[in-house]
Amino acid sequence: MDHARVPVLEALQEFRRRGDVVYGPPGHKQGRGADPRVVDVVGLDVFRSDVLTLNGLDDRRESQGVLSQAQDLMADAVGAEQAFFSTCGSSLSVRTAMLAVAGPGEKLLLSRNAHKSVIAAVVVNGVEPIWVHPKFDTERHIAHPPEPDDVRDRLREHPDAKGMLLITPTDWGTCADIRGVARVCHEFGVPLIVDEAWGAHLPFHPDLPPWGMDAEADLVVTSVHKMGGAIEQSSVFHLQYDRVSPEALKQREDLLGTTSASTLVYATLDGWRRQMVEHGHDLLDTALHRAERIRGAAGDLPGLRPMGQEVVEEGLAASFDPLKIVIDVRELGISGMQAAEWLRAHRHVDVGGSDTCRINASITHADDDETEKVLLDALRALVDGADSIERQPLVHLPDPSVLELEQAMLPREAFFAEVEHVRAESAAGRIAAETISPYPPGVPVIAPGEVITNEVLDYLRTSADHGALLPDAADPSVRTLRVVARHRQAG
Numbered sequence: 001m002d003h004a005r006v007p008v009l010e011a012l013q014e015f016r017r018r019g020d021v022v023y024g025p026p027g028h029k030q031g032r033g034a035d036p037r038v039v040d041v042v043g044l045d046v047f048r049s050d051v052l053t054l055n056g057l058d059d060r061r062e063s064q065g066v067l068s069q070a071q072d073l074m075a076d077a078v079g080a081e082q083a084f085f086s087t088c089g090s091s092l093s094v095r096t097a098m099l100a101v102a103g104p105g106e107k108l109l110l111s112r113n114a115h116k117s118v119i120a121a122v123v124v125n126g127v128e129p130i131w132v133h134p135k136f137d138t139e140r141h142i143a144h145p146p147e148p149d150d151v152r153d154r155l156r157e158h159p160d161a162k163g164m165l166l167i168t169p170t171d172w173g174t175c176a177d178i179r180g181v182a183r184v185c186h187e188f189g190v191p192l193i194v195d196e197a198w199g200a201h202l203p204f205h206p207d208l209p210p211w212g213m214d215a216e217a218d219l220v221v222t223s224v225h226k227m228g229g230a231i232e233q234s235s236v237f238h239l240q241y242d243r244v245s246p247e248a249l250k251q252r253e254d255l256l257g258t259t260s261a262s263t264l265v266y267a268t269l270d271g272w273r274r275q276m277v278e279h280g281h282d283l284l285d286t287a288l289h290r291a292e293r294i295r296g297a298a299g300d301l302p303g304l305r306p307m308g309q310e311v312v313e314e315g316l317a318a319s320f321d322p323l324k325i326v327i328d329v330r331e332l333g334i335s336g337m338q339a340a341e342w343l344r345a346h347r348h349v350d351v352g353g354s355d356t357c358r359i360n361a362s363i364t365h366a367d368d369d370e371t372e373k374v375l376l377d378a379l380r381a382l383v384d385g386a387d388s389i390e391r392q393p394l395v396h397l398p399d400p401s402v403l404e405l406e407q408a409m410l411p412r413e414a415f416f417a418e419v420e421h422v423r424a425e426s427a428a429g430r431i432a433a434e435t436i437s438p439y440p441p442g443v444p445v446i447a448p449g450e451v452i453t454n455e456v457l458d459y460l461r462t463s464a465d466h467g468a469l470l471p472d473a474a475d476p477s478v479r480t481l482r483v484v485a486r487h488r489q490a491g
C-alpha cells in the first residue's frame with residue numbers, strides 16, 4: 001500500500017481548498033463564529049479543520065471512502081487484518097471490544113488489574129466477569145499482568161466463557177506474555193482481546209515489547225494519544241482471524257459511539273500512521289537510547305530507584321516497555337504523589353503518573369535533548385529538595401492478597417441495586433455499589449458487587465488522607481461508602 005498517502009488529511013486539505021460553506025454542524029462554521037478570545041488560545045486552525053465526515057470530509061454517501069482508506073492503511077502498517085478508528089478514547093473502545101465478544105449475562109475473563117473503563121463495561125454491558133488475578137509484586141506494590149497458566153485455570157473452571165481481556169502494557173510498563181495467553185484462549189476456542197491502550201508505538205520498533213497483532217491476539221485496542229502522536233481521544237481497534245466478527249464489532253461500536261466523530265482525531269491518526277511507517281524506526285530508536293540514558297542517570301541519583309528489565313529477569317513480567325521511566329521514590333522519605341506535586345510546583349514538570357511509591361514519565365518519539373535535560377535536572381532538584389517536603393501520614397499499603405475481594409453480587413446488579421451510604425467504620429462486610437479507583441493508574445480497588453474489608457478500607461482511607469485522587473467514589477474522602485441496601489444484600 002502507498003503509505004505516503006494520508007486520505008483524511010488530503011480530504012481535509014481539499015475541503016479547505018474548495019472553501020465549502022457548511023450549513024450543518026459544527027455551528028462555528030470552520031471558525032467563522034469562533035470567539036476571538038478562544039482563537040487566541042487554541043488557534044484558528046483547530047476550528048478550520050473541525051469538519052464532519054459526512055457532507056464534509058466525504059460526501060453524503062461516503063463514496064470517496066476517505067475514512068475506510070485511512071483505516072486500511074493503518075491495518076496494513078501494524079499487521080492487522082482490519083482497523084477501525086474511534087474518537088472516544090480507549091475507555092469506550094474497550095467497552096465496545098468487550099461487547100463484541102460477550103453480551104449481557106455471558107461470561108468474560110478479565111484481568112483484575114483492569115482500568116476502570118473495564119469495570120464500567122462490566123456494569124453497562126451486563127457481562128459476568130470471571131476475574132483473573134494479576135501477579136502482585138509485593139516489593140514494588142504493583143500488579144503485573146497474569147500469566148497463561150492463570151488464564152488456563154480460569155478457562156477450565158469456566159468453559160462457557162466467551163473470551164479473555166488482557167491489559168498490557170500496564171501503566172507502569174510491565175507487559176504480559178500475549179502470545180502465551182492467546183494460545184491458551186485459542187485452545188479453548190475463544191478470542192483474546194488486548195487492551196493495549198499504552199502500546200500504540202509497539203508495532204514500530206523491534207526492541208519494544210511484542211505487539212498484540214504480532215503476538216496472535218484477536219482484537220487489540222490502542223490509545224494513540226498515550227504513547228503515539230495523535231490527539232487526545234484517538235483510539236484504534238485492530239482485528240485479525242475469525243473469532244471476533246467485524247460486523248459485530250462495528251454494530252456494537254455503533255451502539256456506543258458518537259455520530260459526530262472528530263476529524264481532528266481522524267486526521268492526526270492518519271498522519272501518525274504515515275509518520276511511523278516512514279520514520280518510526282529511527283524516531284523510536286532515538287527515544288529508546290534517550291530513555292536508557294535517563295534511566296541510567298536517574299539510577300545514579302541517591303534515593304531514586306528506576307525500574308528496568310530486572311522486573312522481567314525476576315519473572316514478574318514477560319517484558320517491559322523501556323520507554324516508561326518508572327522511579328520508586330520511597331527512599332527519599334516521600335510518596336510518588338508528593339514527588340509529582342513538588343515537580344509540578346517547583347520545576348513545572350508534570351509526570352505521567354504517580355502513586356504511593358513511584359512516579360512515571362513516558363518517553364516518546366517527541367522527546368528531544370531539551371526534554372531529556374528538563375527531566376533529569378528536575379529529578380536532581382527533587383533529590384536535593386526532598387528533605388524540605390513535609391512528611392505526611394503514610395499510606396497503609398495492604399498485603400496483595402487483601403486486594404482479592406470476594407465477589408458477592410454481579411457488578412451490574414450491585415451498581416443498580418437499592419443503595420445506602422454507610423460510614424466507613426461500619427462498611428466492612430457490606431457489598432459495594434460503586435467503583436473506587438485511586439487515580440492514576442485508575443485501577444479499581446473496589447468494584448461493585450465486592451465485599452468491603454477493613455484492610456481495603458484502611459488502604460483507601462489512608463490513601464485519601466495522603467492526597468490520592470478517588471474521582472469515582474461517591475465520597476472521594478471515603479468517609480462514607482455507597483453499598484447495597486441491607487435488605488437487598490440479605491435477599
Ligand SMILES: Cc1ncc(COP(=O)(O)O)c(C=O)c1O
Nearest residue numbers: 089090091092115167195197223
Ligand atoms: C489500560 C488502560 N486502558 C484504557 C484506558 C482508557 O483510555 P483512554 O484514556 O484513551 O480513554 C486507559 C487510560 O489510562 C488505560 O490505562
